Amino acid sequence: MGETSETGDISIRTPLTDLVGVRHPLVQTGMGWVAGPRLVSATANAGALGILASATMTVPELRAAVREVTSRTDAPFGVNLRADAGDAAERVRIIVEEGVGVASFALAPSRELIARLKDAGVVVIPSVGARRHAEKVAAWGADAVLVQGGEGGGHTGDVATTVLLPQVVDAVDIPVIAAGGFHDGRGLVAALAYGAAGIGMGTRFLLTSDSTVPDAVKARYLAASVKDVTVSTKVDGLPHRMLRTDLVDSLERSGRAMALLRAVRHAAAFRRLSGLSWARLARDGRAMKHGKELTWSQMLLAANTPMMLRAAMVEGRADLGVMASGQVAGVIDDLPSCAELVERVMTEALRTRQNLAALTTPTPPTTLAALSPLSPLSPVTSEQG
Template sequence: MKTRICDILGIEYPILQGGMAWVSTAELAAAVSNGGGLGIIAAGNAPADWLRNQVKKARELTDKPFGVNVMLLSPFVDEVMDVIYEEKVSVITTGAGNPGKYIEKLKSIGTKIIPVVPSVALAKKMEKCGVDAVIAEGTESGGHVGELTTMVLVPQVVDAVNIPVIAAGGIGDSRGIVAAFSLGAEGVQIGTRFLCSTECTVHENYKMAVIGAKDRDAVVTGRSTGHPVRTLKNKLTKEFDKLEESKASVEDIENLGKGRLQAAVCDGDVVFGSVMAGQIAGLIGDIKPCKEIIDELMNNTCDVIDRIKSIYGGH
């Protein structure tokens, strides 16, 4: 499966790994890139020195292209962008804002810029700013989410822009990939499935929580703050619900969540930690190397296409 995304990013398969804060480290990014996709290091709210070390580590683990996800609301965003420029990172994805003021400088070193967008309006704005592609992410994804589903968002973004569109949100197997391409996408971004890989460094409790998740276990909290987050339900999500029902202040709700993702990822606290995962969690049942995940995705995608052809008599 070769698309414009493969040509733009210099990768074998049109698969990007999601930039998940505390989860998407150099080890995971390198493994995905070695498997033929594009691995992404998530800068999150980490300081610049941490990111620089991660970039150097990734280069020790792979000679393939990889990228960095930049959270534009990070207090260290300017310093992080300086690291990306100085280290000549080949690709960045961005979230929570407009990367416009950084584009010219990054373009001067050949960095490809791919923002995550939750709406048609933002996708069109990003195209005017000169980005190389956009990631249309539906509300099925883990972490911070928008309102539109992948099914309705992707085709509308595809119709609205001329640059390539990458579909994200609720994609974790070959059927999701075929669906995304049917909607007009030229690539997919996958997060939760790669979280359950052997190379992912999150605590084993976190991985097992995802594997044990059922179809309705990935819930959204924090809607009243304007920054809703999808996680697996546990005691923490119940506490969020209680605060929102009591009309607690935004500050109180946000304070409840401070440090909870780190607690889940690093300490394995899946009871009162923030176990961010997408709705695709209910389909994930094992942990395996990234290369096996990617090979399975690609091989099964061909099988799904053949099955569709057989249904319609090969036409």
């Protein structure tokens, strides 16, 4: 499965690389305000699959971003969508018209949306956090699925990748991309051993020199230990993995009245930035409930959480924004380029596979004979005469 070209470019062919046409089974996930044209094109040029985050873009901004990526690279890339967004159909139309090869979803798309994309030749890769969700989208025709364990950043579950991943691999017959806790070549080999077709990384790609996240915010990530990454439900009522900061601590202590005031303020700011009406914000907030018992303040925050992310990821205000983060932030200490990162991961993966192969080298026959109690080479004890 692993190959080295004449130029020394290490590649590992999997069902994922065959499906989307990339050289390496690595996916840069679609992170709001982070996965823009520069990061996505740098990832694509490095041979991995870059995913453009569209939830924080207006529809015209999405088309412009797609065209910017295509001007920077000829390699395949994807666009991440919110399946429950009111304008999801319009965004799908842009993906089809602009010839984007992959559509990924933060939430399960409908059977009809999957069919529309597949009819246009677009590869559909929903993200899931449970086996039953993977089974559902696979039955609806999804081409692959990205499964994120509890170690992953942003909205996340509470089941570890090492427990969730094999469940999903055993349950579906489409390629599975493992996410949550991956940052190096050892993790890639481990995921492949579980039966995955590749790995998705968010925080690791965020912490590259190609990422547009302000340097001061990157420094906060690099300084964090594993214990500095926490999960809170105070942002929008859903479990959200992020760096622990004074803001997060204050959110945890805040009462309902303060939470409602903050929600309205952020909703107003997001409405001005996005051009959405209050009615549209309310519809999106209701859509994000998904049967959960959220308060109106939580619904407002669910519709405009991007503003809290934007404060940190775009404006560099770590004191005012939320910094979504996987637990791997606690073990990352550098900012390579995407090209350097991908090469490093693939080189380490090859070395890890070679080390594993050395452990399974057949034992020489003489050694095996010496270990056999019936061998004439075995030591003879006094009891054996």
